[in-house]
Amino acid sequence: MTAYIGKRLLAAIPVILGLSVIVFLVMKLIPGDPAQALLGSYATPDNVARINRALGLDRSWPEQYVIWIGNLLQGDFGRSYILNRPVLDEVLERFGATLILAGASLVICSVLGILAGIVSAVRQFGWTDRIVTFFVLIGISMPAFFLGLVFILFFAVQWRLLPASGMYAVYGGGDLPDLLRHLILPASTLAIVATGVVARLTRAAMLEVLRQDFIRTARAKGLSENKVIYRHAFRAALVSIIPVLGIQAGFVLGGAVYIETVFQWPGLGQMLVKAVSTRDMLLVQGGVLVAATVYVLVNLLADVAQAMLDPRLKA
Amino acid sequence: MIRTWKGLAPVLLAATAFALVSPAMAQTPPNILVVGQIAEPASLDPHVSTAANDFRIAVNIYDGLVRNTPGTLEIEPALATDWTISEDGLEYVFNLREGVTFHDGTPFNAEAVKFNFDRMLKEDHPFASTGPFPLAFFFSSVKDVEVVDDLTVKFTLNEAFAPFMSNLASPTGLIVSPAAVEQYGADYGRHPVGTGPFKFEEWQSNTSVVASRNDAYWDGAPSLEAVIFRPITDANTRVAEMLSGGIDVLLETPPDNVAQFASDANYQVVEAVGPHVWYVMLNAKDGPFADKRVRQAVNYAVNKESLVNDVLQGTADVSAGPIPPAFNWAYNEDVAPYPYDPEKAKALLAEAGAEGAKLTFLVTEGGSGMLDPVPMGTAIQADLAAVGLDVEIKTYEWNTFLSEVNPGLEGKGDMAEMAWMTSDPDTLPFLTLRTAAFPAEGGFNSSYYSNPEVDDLLDKARLSTDPAERGELYKQVQAITHEDAPWLFVANWKQNAVVTSAVGDFELQPDFSLVLRDVTKQ
Numbered sequence: 001m002t003a004y005i006g007k008r009l010l011a012a013i014p015v016i017l018g019l020s021v022i023v024f025l026v027m028k029l030i031p032g033d034p035a036q037a038l039l040g041s042y043a044t045p046d047n048v049a050r051i052n053r054a055l056g057l058d059r060s061w062p063e064q065y066v067i068w069i070g071n072l073l074q075g076d077f078g079r080s081y082i083l084n085r086p087v088l089d090e091v092l093e094r095f096g097a098t099l100i101l102a103g104a105s106l107v108i109c110s111v112l113g114i115l116a117g118i119v120s121a122v123r124q125f126g127w128t129d130r131i132v133t134f135f136v137l138i139g140i141s142m143p144a145f146f147l148g149l150v151f152i153l154f155f156a157v158q159w160r161l162l163p164a165s166g167m168y169a170v171y172g173g174g175d176l177p178d179l180l181r182h183l184i185l186p187a188s189t190l191a192i193v194a195t196g197v198v199a200r201l202t203r204a205a206m207l208e209v210l211r212q213d214f215i216r217t218a219r220a221k222g223l224s225e226n227k228v229i230y231r232h233a234f235r236a237a238l239v240s241i242i243p244v245l246g247i248q249a250g251f252v253l254g255g256a257v258y259i260e261t262v263f264q265w266p267g268l269g270q271m272l273v274k275a276v277s278t279r280d281m282l283l284v285q286g287g288v289l290v291a292a293t294v295y296v297l298v299n300l301l302a303d304v305a306q307a308m309l310d311p312r313l314k315a
Numbered sequence: 316m317i318r319t320w321k322g323l324a325p326v327l328l329a330a331t332a333f334a335l336v337s338p339a340m341a342q343t344p345p346n347i348l349v350v351g352q353i354a355e356p357a358s359l360d361p362h363v364s365t366a367a368n369d370f371r372i373a374v375n376i377y378d379g380l381v382r383n384t385p386g387t388l389e390i391e392p393a394l395a396t397d398w399t400i401s402e403d404g405l406e407y408v409f410n411l412r413e414g415v416t417f418h419d420g421t422p423f424n425a426e427a428v429k430f431n432f433d434r435m436l437k438e439d440h441p442f443a444s445t446g447p448f449p450l451a452f453f454f455s456s457v458k459d460v461e462v463v464d465d466l467t468v469k470f471t472l473n474e475a476f477a478p479f480m481s482n483l484a485s486p487t488g489l490i491v492s493p494a495a496v497e498q499y500g501a502d503y504g505r506h507p508v509g510t511g512p513f514k515f516e517e518w519q520s521n522t523s524v525v526a527s528r529n530d531a532y533w534d535g536a537p538s539l540e541a542v543i544f545r546p547i548t549d550a551n552t553r554v555a556e557m558l559s560g561g562i563d564v565l566l567e568t569p570p571d572n573v574a575q576f577a578s579d580a581n582y583q584v585v586e587a588v589g590p591h592v593w594y595v596m597l598n599a600k601d602g603p604f605a606d607k608r609v610r611q612a613v614n615y616a617v618n619k620e621s622l623v624n625d626v627l628q629g630t631a632d633v634s635a636g637p638i639p640p641a642f643n644w645a646y647n648e649d650v651a652p653y654p655y656d657p658e659k660a661k662a663l664l665a666e667a668g669a670e671g672a673k674l675t676f677l678v679t680e681g682g683s684g685m686l687d688p689v690p691m692g693t694a695i696q697a698d699l700a701a702v703g704l705d706v707e708i709k710t711y712e713w714n715t716f717l718s719e720v721n722p723g724l725e726g727k728g729d730m731a732e733m734a735w736m737t738s739d740p741d742t743l744p745f746l747t748l749r750t751a752a753f754p755a756e757g758g759f760n761s762s763y764y765s766n767p768e769v770d771d772l773l774d775k776a777r778l779s780t781d782p783a784e785r786g787e788l789y790k791q792v793q794a795i796t797h798e799d800a801p802w803l804f805v806a807n808w809k810q811n812a813v814v815t816s817a818v819g820d821f822e823l824q825p826d827f828s829l830v831l832r833d834v835t836k837q
Contacts, residue, residue: 032714038365038449040683041735043717046757047452054447084358084504093520152552156559160342164555170523170543171344264547266521274354274548279714 005304012296016289020072023288024065027281033057034081037278055081068285078282082275087286090271095290097167098267100179101260102252104187109194109252110245116195117202122229124207132199139196144255148189148262155185165264186263190255194248201244205237212236239310246302250295342560346540348818348836350829351553351562355521355546358504361489362435362448367683367736370486371566371829372524372544376418377489377509380409380428381480385833388590388642388738388825390480394423394490394510404475404780411466415533417492418514425468429460430493432470445501453482475778477785481739486828512537512832521546537832557582557813563836564821565813566829570628570687576813583816586809587823590641591684592634592743593734595676595695595803596762598724603674604762608667610800613730614653616660616702617695623806626690631806636793637748638740639807641825644782645740645789650797652804660702673705677720677731682713684734686808692732695803706730723754723761730803731761738826740789745773748796764801 035051036043052058056067071078077087120132156164163182168174209215210233218228257269264270268287275283343349356369361377364370380395395409415423434442435451456476461469472479482488495508507515512534513526524544530536545562547553550569557565557576568576568584576582597604597613604610619633635652638645664670678692679685689710696706709728711719720731735743745752750765752758769792776788797804814821819835 030715032712032718035449036714036717038447040365040717041733041759042365042450042452043721044757044759045722045754047449051447051449079501082357084360084363084501090520097521149551152555157555160559164559164561165547165552166522166545166561168519168522170349170525170545171347261549262552264549264552270521270548277712277714 001304001307004307005300008300008303012293012300015296016293019292020069020285020289021065023285024061024068024281027279027284028061030279032279034279034281037082037280068282072289077286080275080280080283082278082280083283087282090283091268091286091290094266094268094271094287095294097265098253098256098260098269100167100183101186101190101265101267102249102256104183105191105194105252105255106245106249108187108191109198109248112191113195113198114202114241116199118206118229118234120199121203121206121210129203132203136196136199139192140200142192144189144193145258145262147192148186148259151185151189152263167266186259186265189263190252190259193255194252197251198241198244198248202237202241205240206233208240209233209236235309239306242306242309243302246299249298249302253291253295253298343563345817346538346836347543348539348541348564348831348834349543349545349562350564351547351556351566352544353546353550353553353567354548356518356524356544359507359515359518359524360445360491360504361486362431362451362491363446363504364486365449367827370827372526373486373489373507373509374511374828375513375542375831376507376511376515376526377491378511379484379486379488379490380411381484381488383484383824383826385824385830386587386822388481389644390484393484394428400780404477404778405472407470407472407479408463409468409470411468412533413466415510416531417494417508417510418529419492419495419508421492421494423490423510424465425462426465427493428468428490429462430496431490432457432460434496442496442500445496445503450487453485453487454479475780477777477780478739478741485738485826513542516541532832534832538835539831542831557815563815563818568811568813570630573628573630573811573813581816582813583818583821585812585814585821585823587811587825588632588639588641589736589808589810589825589827590639590738590740591734591736591808591810591827592637592639592804593631593684593686593691593732593806593808594634594637595730595732595805596720596724596747597800597802598729598762599765599801600725600763602729603667603669603672604729606667606669607799608663609669609672610803611653612660612663612667612669612702613699613704613803614800615656615663616704617698617803617805618655619652619805620655622691622694626687626694627806630811631686631808634804634807636797636804637744637802638789638793641807642740642789645786647790647793649790650793653800657698657702664702664704670703671705673707674699674730675728676706676708677716677724677728678708678710679713679716679732680710682716682734684736684808685713685732686734686806688732691805695805720761721754721759723763725763734808736827741773741777744769744789744792744796745777748792748801749773762801764796764799766795766799769795769799 035048039047080087080090116132120129123129152164155162162185167182169178215233218232256267260267260270272287352368354368356372358364359373361373378393381390382393384391394412396412398409400407433440435448456472456474457470458473459471463469492508496503499506505518512529512532514529516525516527518524527541528537547556553565554572556562577584597610599605623631623633633652635650640646679688692708696708699706724731737743747759748764749770752760754761772788772792776785779785810823812823817837820833824830
């Protein structure tokens, strides 16, 4: 197992390195630069050149890339041009917020999705199955940002039950209950689509397993139906469910971008959107690299979990 | 996807307004004002920052040597009690206010003033690396800052430069604590220390900036205990926060929502004109707009009343020229906006032989001061189509747009949208309408307008330190450029804010800053 993990980690290095080149090039190739964004209307060629010199952006691209990567390897992500603040501080702070949001959504979609999928598979074509399928379809087809707006409209504006935006109250709050109050709306919005996907795939996996011989054997041995389903069938189905959760983890991380915008959640997605529009190159590069690394690790984790459940995959 | 959502949002939010039966209850604590800002500040170092968003916070933490009298763009004393200007306009001597200290306890004096300007202007200053200082060129005419005595400071200029006092009153002229810059270095922008009515308390990234009352403020301590600035980038979310009681002040209300708040007794809508001009530059170098009659024709062809009333829902006034009425001392009342007259436009086009001309129109998706650029662009396109002009729109994201337009329109297009907010009537025409400001010369005259008379008037106005004489010169500039029509003059933005009924004495400033020292909250 250690060798397997080691091999996978080594394989991740060229992926991340290649990504660093792509992000760097993309940021260089889009028109406009940080000096332009800083200066806005006052961006004469003279001023732009002056600011670029101050930011070290007048050097050649390869030179800039090498400097960036060299500093990166020493743990220095550079300073955001626009925020005038260390990139790593900003990225980690923002990433923490995104992880809280994505993590909460992942928990919601895993628990609800798996439960719904199992129930739906066990009672295939029954009323429960139909109701679950109906809601799952709505969840999958409803655009999450729209749902988010509807949530804000009713829970925040109309009934004033939950805050409309932000992560903490700006005065007083700052404790766990405060965080949870702010988390409920964005996390459930983000979880809706993922829940539908998990439910559908769990249902399919369970149906497949339930048809197999060892389930018939288990039933023949006289095991209780609950034991058959949760001890035997579900465990076997997990092998196909876990990679789905890995993919969903990536999905909620990506989906966080627009949910963060709708709910003003101070996460990485919101930061990246703004950083791209202000051409804050080091911030974009640092943010994308950290996000990509975590994405690679999450998938690795999902693969390892799957390999542990199904030793055939280790080969 | 976000786009679709944005289209739906106003409808849903308007529906809410009707559905809301219970009056808004204030959820924010008494005497603490929560301001819904349009973005997270980039820096609270006023010399580093360029955004109106940041300046709204900075003007409450800092003072300048001079400031604009509330509600006007006239200069009044602040940290300087009085000043003298030499006959030739090259020497400015300021007497400084006695007994003022920065929030960190260090004294404000002539040394501090010198430190501030040297840091911005001298590349070899020990703290020059705490920049870059993008707007330092506001003071590029300053040759030297000299400490005469502890409370007297003398500025020597390279050349007479009449906008100097307006620039000192702009946020880039705010005075920071030298001791704090020395202490925090490049991180100073997150640890601002000034002499202003509010003291910086904390900055929680992406959540809030908190400032508390400065009890020792030289101009009398403010009534508010504290101000909290919350960044809420999405305009619809900002409206939702206002309706749900999470903020007391809503800045830059989307036009669609202004009427909704205006008709609700729980809120007050506050408006102020600002030194803002929204225009379409017309390429006078090549193509149909090289002919003055065609430029005049588009000014007659576009229904600007309809633009400001329908597209912008009354959040702007029709503009008559390059100098906005907010500069009342330099604004020419006799120049009326071009009336909407499509027949006259057609006649002018026929006379110039430009009927059915094909035109390329560069439009931005959004940007500082650009209001609602895409709908405005398409409305203009439709009005021009009605007089037989075939306009093709090309849309760009803001930073790309600037890098397309700033180097000049030649070979790229015939028309381009643009907007400016300035602190002095000189800035906009000087940077965009002079022959010496063609892009190749480093200016912003991207439409290549050239009139020696205008050049001459603008040069004269810069040298004159007599406001009445300066005003006269700008009035002439206004009359000539109106006739020459280098631009399609469209709108002057009225900034707006919504405050809850608990907030008192709230006023927006013509310079787009947000002065909170006199504001109250129950």
